[in-house]
Amino acid sequence: MIIGIPKEIKNNENRVGATPAGVKELIGHGHKVYVQHTAGEGSGFSDDDYTKAGAIILPTIAEVYAIADMIIKVKEPIEPEYPLVRQGQVVFTYFHFASDLELTEAMIKSGSTCIAYETVIGPQGGLPLLTPMSEVAGRMSIQEGARFLEKPQGGKGILLGGVPGVKPAKVLILGGGVVGRNAALMASGLGADVTIADISLPTLRHISEVMPKNVKTLYSSTHNIEIELPTTDLVIGSVLIPGAKAPHLITRNMLKLMQPGTVLVDVAIDQGGCFETSHPTTHSQPTYEVDGIVHYAVANIPGAVPYTSTLALTNATLPYALKLADSGWRDACRKDSGLAEGVNMVGGHITCKAVAEAWDMPYVPLSL
Numbered sequence: 001m002i003i004g005i006p007k008e009i010k011n012n013e014n015r016v017g018a019t020p021a022g023v024k025e026l027i028g029h030g031h032k033v034y035v036q037h038t039a040g041e042g043s044g045f046s047d048d049d050y051t052k053a054g055a056i057i058l059p060t061i062a063e064v065y066a067i068a069d070m071i072i073k074v075k076e077p078i079e080p081e082y083p084l085v086r087q088g089q090v091v092f093t094y095f096h097f098a099s100d101l102e103l104t105e106a107m108i109k110s111g112s113t114c115i116a117y118e119t120v121i122g123p124q125g126g127l128p129l130l131t132p133m134s135e136v137a138g139r140m141s142i143q144e145g146a147r148f149l150e151k152p153q154g155g156k157g158i159l160l161g162g163v164p165g166v167k168p169a170k171v172l173i174l175g176g177g178v179v180g181r182n183a184a185l186m187a188s189g190l191g192a193d194v195t196i197a198d199i200s201l202p203t204l205r206h207i208s209e210v211m212p213k214n215v216k217t218l219y220s221s222t223h224n225i226e227i228e229l230p231t232t233d234l235v236i237g238s239v240l241i242p243g244a245k246a247p248h249l250i251t252r253n254m255l256k257l258m259q260p261g262t263v264l265v266d267v268a269i270d271q272g273g274c275f276e277t278s279h280p281t282t283h284s285q286p287t288y289e290v291d292g293i294v295h296y297a298v299a300n301i302p303g304a305v306p307y308t309s310t311l312a313l314t315n316a317t318l319p320y321a322l323k324l325a326d327s328g329w330r331d332a333c334r335k336d337s338g339l340a341e342g343v344n345m346v347g348g349h350i351t352c353k354a355v356a357e358a359w360d361m362p363y364v365p366l367s368l
Contacts, residue, residue, distance in 0.1 A: 001031045001325040004068025006061045007039040010075045012283035014042025014306035017072040020053040022314040027054040031325045036064045043310040072321055076103055087111035090329050094118055098245045098358035099272035111348045113329055119243045120342035131178050132312035136302040138182030141265045144296055145234040148263045154294045156261035158233050161191030168192045169233040174249050176203040179238035179267050188212045229257040237266040237274040243354035245272040252276050260292035269297040
């Protein structure tokens with residue numbers, strides 16, 4: 001198979017679809033890999049690194065798309081890439097279709113096969129291709145939240161961990177999944193007073209057993225969240241419904257319950273966001289204020305630490321990329337039902353029920 005790795009062109013996205021080590025594995029399986037000039041530079045990998053791994057460097061993104069049977073990316077194609085995606089081409093990346101109608105319509109029109117990292121299911125369940133970036137995003141949500149709690153950044157001027165004689169900041173984490181647990185580990189390690197809210201009692205029990213003593217659990221309900229908000233300094237939104245749009249757990253009216261300078265970090269923004277007042281931001285302009293509340297809603301948080309993120313992502317995606325390249329997507333999905341769950345679109349048809357429901361569009365089961 002001919003595999004293409006284009007350079008990411010989303011705002012401040014420095015990750016790349018595969019490391020030189022990953023490329024070498026693909027080539028070792030008999031495939032040809034074409035990498036766009038400087039695609040890996042932001043992650044610390046030079047064209048020479050890819051050439052030594054056996055890749056062929058192409059100067060433009062258009063040439064990579066034109067030659068490849070399968071495109072391996074990090075983020076969804078954006079508008080300049082829409083015309084480059086073609087009928088029958090496999091695009092293997094994060095898509096998050098349920099939060100982006102324009103992207104959904106463009107990929108339907110392209111007739112490509114869209115396999116979304118975020119809906120692939122692992123052999124033991126879970127979301128193995130979302131997990132590494134969720135780990136990074138969860139940890140970074142606290143790093144960024146602590147930064148924007150600083151007064152010059154618009155926050156309350158509170159140090160997350162406090163100091164002797166001064167109480168630490170209060171952190172409320174909505175969602176006890178991978179993002180939430182990693183956020184709690186970081187926040188508790190810095191000495192913050194942490195509460196994780198979730199609707200799963202088994203999840204809350206597990207968190208109570210394994211987390212430090214400064215992490216408390218709370219059953220997630222509108223009432224309980226409203227009680228917490230007046231004394232909370234930093235809220236992390238980390239709710240995920242695989243493939244579907246995130247629910248709004250904090251409405252605009254609820255902003256009135258918070259003190260000015262409170263920071264909201266919406267890690268669910270890729271799936272539409274779990275705060276009603278959220279809209280996507282970028283690393284170059286990461287925040288905005290609504291009713292005195294600081295909102296951070298960067299849609300590609302792990303892109304800020306591309307070296308770590310690219311290595312972690314390739315570790316997870318490479319086995320699946322090899323299956324797709326070695327067997328073709330149809331046979332690979334017949335052999336691996338979890339990989340089949342990642343197929344969101346084929347030949348202009350939506351094959352992921354959650355995406356079809358999000359936009360009230362026809363759903364065609366993959367088996368058809």
